[in-house]
Amino acid sequence: MVNMVKTYQREISTSNHLALVSDDDMRLHLLELSKTEVGQCFDGWKISPEAKSLQSRCDFVQRQNKTRLVALTSSSKALQCRLAHELRQVMVAV
Structure with a gap:
């Protein structure tokens, strides 16, 4: 079986990138981790x-x-209901 993996290095973002070390070994480098190895099966x-x-x-x-x-969102809706209720009470009192 012919190995179809091509040798390249692709930028994912300014801080993260994939580097192909060999035909069967890719390494994913992230800011959070020093090295994360990703192998292809x-x-x-x-x-x-x-x-x-x-x-x-x-x-x-x-x-x-x-x-x-x-x-x-829930607390915002609760606040709106409470304000509407208080406004109704004020309008009834007037």
């Missing part, structure tokens, strides 16, 4: 524990941000 990608840990941390932060957004 015939059936897909094999990712190191450091990369999985980074992915789970990013997923956790994303879930946290969504939770904060929902909480902020």
Whole structure:
């Protein structure tokens, strides 16, 4: 079987990049981690524990941000309802 991996280095962003070390070994360099090795298998990608840990941390932060957004929206709606209720009470009193 002919190895179809081409030798190249591709910039992902200013801080992250993929570097092909050999035909079977790619390394993903991130700011958060000094080195994360990513090897290519015939059936897909094999990712190191450091990369999985980074992915789970990013997923956790994303879930946290969504939770904060929902909480902020809920508290904003509660505040609007309370203000509307107080406004009605003031209008009835006048």
